[in-house]
Amino acid sequence: xxxxxxxxxxxxxxxxxxxxxxxxxxxxxxxxxxxxxxxxxxxxxxxxxxxxxxxxxxxxxxxxxxxxxxxxxxxxxxxxxxxxxxxxxxxxxxxxxxxxxxxxxxxxxxxxxxxx
Numbered sequence: 465x466x467x468x469x470x471x472x473x474x475x476x477x478x479x480x481x482x483x484x485x486x487x488x489x490x491x492x493x494x495x496x497x498x499x500x501x502x503x504x505x506x507x508x509x510x511x512x513x514x515x516x517x518x519x520x521x522x523x524x525x526x527x528x529x530x531x532x533x534x535x536x537x538x539x540x541x542x543x544x545x546x547x548x549x550x551x552x553x554x555x556x557x558x559x560x561x562x563x564x565x566x567x568x569x570x571x572x573x574x575x576x577x578x579x580x
Contacts, residue, residue, distance in 0.1 A: 471510040478514050486556055487511070487518040490545065491529070500529055501536050508537065517559045519552070521545045 478484055489507055491500050504520065511518075518540040522529055530542045541559070543552060 471506060475510055475514075478511070478516070485516065485560055487514075487516050488521060488552075488556075489518050489540070490521040491523055491526075493523045497526075497529055497532055501532060504533055504538050505536060517541075517564050519543060519556065519559075521547075 474487075489504065491503070495503060507518075520533065520538065520540045520542050522542055522544050524544050524546045533542070541555060543555065
């Protein structure tokens with residue numbers, strides 16, 4: 465499925481399901497850093513209207529990618545894909561309990577947020 469089609473489909477799902485309160489964006493291992501930047505930028509453009517918090521799951525060992533994404537304007541929280549699911553759930557529940565929006569990563573810990 466193309467990125468454009470996936471984003472249109474995601475937008476439709478969000479518009480039809482108001483109970484969705486959170487998004488997890490998993491980054492594919494096969495994407496280069498430039499492709500990841502483009503992917504996340506396209507996601508942000510397509511989904512900005514929703515103002516939903518998003519967790520970006522980075523491929524393991526790609527620490528530098530977070531720095532590049534933040535510099536490019538990503539304001540989400542970041543975790544590695546190998547992060548224990550209980551930790552991911554804890555982070556999501558905290559964001560929902562605090563009624564955070566799309567900028568929760570930057571707002572929570574400033575621009576220097578680190579991957580957990």
